[in-house]
Amino acid sequence: MSFELEQLFSRIGLSVALGLLIGLQREATGPEFAGLRSFALTALFGTLCGLLAEHFGGWVLVAGLFAITILLVLGNVMQWRGRVDDLEPSVTNELALLLMFGLGAYIAFGEWELAVVVAGVFVVLLHFKVELHALARRLGGDDLRAIVQFVLITFVVLPVLPDRTFGPYAVFNPFEVWLMVTLIVGISVGGYLLYKAFGGGAGVLLGGVLGGAVSSTATTLAYARRVREGLAAPLAAVAIALASAVMLVRVKVEIAVVSPLLLRHALPALGLMLALTLLPVAWLWRRSRRQDATMPPQKNPAELGPAITMAGLYALVLFVLAAAKDSLGRDALFLVSIVAGFTDVDAITLSVSRLASEERVTLDTAWRLIVTAVLANAAFKAAMVASVGGPEVFRRTLWLLLPSLAAGLGMILWWPAAAV
Structure with missing residues (x-):
């Protein structure tokens, strides 16, 4: 033949x-x-x-x-x-x-x-005809506005922005800044639509996962508040820890999009932290799974105001990182990473990944900066849990997250650069 x-x-x-x-x-x-x-x-x-x-x-x-x-x-x-x-x-x-x-x-x-x-x-x-029709019936005016606003952000605003750098240190590129915004908003909108598909009656596991896909900080605050309203502390801690685990997955996705080579260097630390978060969560969930929890309401993640704020924050972090490296040296980058991690892990992750892709920082330094920001963000959320949810949920949340945080800190301090 x-x-x-x-x-x-x-x-x-x-x-x-x-x-x-x-x-x-x-x-x-x-x-x-x-x-x-x-x-x-x-x-x-x-x-x-x-x-x-x-x-x-x-x-x-x-x-x-x-x-x-x-x-x-x-x-x-x-x-x-x-x-x-x-x-x-x-x-x-x-x-x-x-x-x-x-x-x-x-x-x-x-x-x-x-x-x-x-x-x-x-x-x-x-x-999946029935499921798709059910999702369409669940979507209200705010949900449709989220989809339309995401289309506006991605397919209307992005194409008209100039794709060239401006300003000192040649780090401000309007197209690239807004492209990073569309990435973050896209991930969040995906989690928001999944939340709408499963409804507010989703259990604590799904609530933590979907909430982390939309905003891990907002999910942490919501579940900490619900402890004051009668939600069992173990369930709240499980949801908060799961949201943090999903945040680690988000960080991996963002690194992969901006700098795939950096992802190979960051995977040992991020993968270990993810595993050490999920294991204690699974153990605690098995002990408390007979109780259930309704997922807190989620806000539209595609509003133009937060998107513009995200763009400004990303551009600011990118500029501060470049200025700190140029004027103060490598050690100053970790201080910037800590401060930025308190407010938004996405912005510092994308900024460091871009600098690594342009070889402005080494890959070894880049993944350590990102893990530092993750640790700072975890510390900020732990303080939030303690102040809003009370000592019991704080203790349980800290017990779930401590192995992961210790592993991340250990990797930053002692993981040999030659082996990464």
Whole structure:
């Protein structure tokens, strides 16, 4: 068998397989006029039209799409005449068949990996119909405004900003500053939408995870306050520690986006801290899981005011770090990292990662600065828990976080630079 013929059979096989996958989902979820075989044949027809178009021109694809459209119209007319009362108004199946034809045509001359990804996204959207509709019903005006504001921040403001540096130390780049804002807001909006999907009745574990994705500091404050309202201290401590664990994951994501090479150096410390946070949390949760807790309300994380504040804070930290290194030396960077960590770990993480990517600070210094900021932020939140929640929740929270904090401090002081 020639290589070209083998490639041809492979494309046809992939087309039929993806068609069967989508058709199986459609046929299993309800009465539709097109099922398993229809989707497989539609995908195969699209692939054949694509192969023919390579030899006879693009009109073959247009004719194939027209033929599929006519069949859909006739199929719907026949079904409406047969059992009008059984039909629920929807165009999902028709759109699915048209997309299946397009996907089959793409397989004829496109990248296989992209076709598989599209089919995967396709079947997920089809299968989670009930959950997606439930999420849409839960979204109110404030939630839709969060989505629209994120679109505004990302796709309207970002493209018009100049992508060049200004000012002293050549660190202020409006495009890069706002790009970092979109990263942080995007993570927070994702956590906010998950919170809306699961609702305020989410248990303490999910509350800590989702709250940490939106804002670990706000989640810490909310659960500390709820102890005063009667929430059991162990549950509050678990939620607060989980939010801190999610913050460590956020830090890893931010480093990976800005400076992937730095992530390799930061992983030993951040990974150890994450593990030493989750282990005691799991132990305490097993002892207190019979009690449950409602997740505190979360605020819209995509408001323009906080986004602008975040941009200013990131730019300020970036400038102060560059100025401190230039004027005071390496040790001054740790003081800046501590002060910045008290207010916002995201800003210092992104600033240090950018300086590391531009080789303004060494990778060894960069990960230590980030861990220092994480420790400072943990100390700030511990003080918040003590003042707002009281001594019992403070003691339990400190017991959960102390192994992680000790490990982070030990890594900063004694981890050899040559081994990182």
